[in-house]
Amino acid sequence: MIDAMRQRLVHALDLATLGDYDAAKAELEPLDDPISGRLLLFIQGLEERDQRDLRARSMLRHEVGNALSIAQSNIEGIVDGVLAPEAARLEGIRDAIVGAGRLIAERPKNSIAESPSTTISLAPLNICALIAAHAAATAGMAEAKGITIVYETCGARKLACENYYGDAMRVGQILRNVLINAVRYTPPGGTIELQCSLDGGRLHVRINDSGPGIAPEDRERVFEPGYRGPNVGSAGSGLGLAVVRQLTEELGGHVDVRSKPGSGATFWIDLPMVSLATTSD
Incomplete structure (x- = not known):
């Protein structure tokens, strides 16, 4: 026995x-x-430890892959003479490469699952320039599909915009994931509109695509890790929007989507508008 x-x-x-x-x-x-x-x-x-480790590795691979894809598509376009090496686009390439390096550097030596929370590093930045850089960088990927990205700023050029206090890499990850998702779902010849505004001490970013839209029962599910919509085809891992929600909430913000099937989707990103002037009071 x-x-x-x-x-x-x-x-x-x-x-x-x-x-x-x-x-x-x-x-x-x-x-x-x-x-x-x-x-x-x-x-x-x-x-449970192995499952956490697998999820974290998948997220890391997804985020690094996204950043490098943005950089590669723009560099190839510039080399081929298709894209102009304008300042905003070059800044977007730089931010993507630097961001990928930081993500890899943050990986724990033994197990990636040892780090349950995201590292937030606050520093002064020009939020309007950051949004413009990511719009220009993603435009390289969009133009390969014949998609146009239109970035409309609030035009206020307020001191709070130019002295925003936040994490450029994390905000960049949020923008990059929503924009890449929009490019993935928008058909050739479509348009993606990007707008930002200030209201009540909050930064509002709206990204609207002309894709197939999202069914009402799927609007909340799109933020679940691993969920992929029925119109994505073979591309996509279903992780991008989950990263967007996680990072937005860790930055004290909120993300939502509004859509009607056949009428595209609009993602609303709401973040606290903290300026250097505010933090020094």
Whole structure:
């Protein structure tokens, strides 16, 4: 009896070592003794850790891949003479490459799952220039599909815009993911409109595409990790909008989508408008 129990415990450990957690748990669950119960809890903990690690690695691969895709499409367009090396576009390329490097540098040495929260680094920046840079950088990817990105600023040029206090990389990730999502869903020849405004101490960014739209039952689901809409085809991982919601909330903001099937989708990004003048009072 003891030998049979020992064999089952060892077999469960071997299965867990191979990553077959379901079979390991199935081996232990029928057993009724303290050792098997503790071993079952240990294996469940290992499974949860591996799942967190897998999700975090997928997010990292997605974000670095997005940034490098933006940089690559623009550099190729400039080299081929299709895109002009204008200042905003070059700033967008730089921000994408620097952002990818920072994401990789933030990865923990042992397990990426050791870092449950996002690192937020606040610094002064020109929020209007940041939005313009990401609009110009994404335009390179959009033009390859014959899509036009139109960026309409509020035109106020307020001191608060020029002295915004925030995390340029995280705000850039939010913009990049929504814009790439819009490019992915907008058909060739379509238009993506980007607008920003200030109201009541909040920064509002509106990104509207001319894609197929989102069904009412899917509007909340688009922010779930891994969810992919029915019109995306083979592209997309379903992670981009989940990253947008996570980062927006960690920055103290909110993101929402409004859409009617067949009439495109409009994403509203709301962020706290903190200026250097405010923080110094």
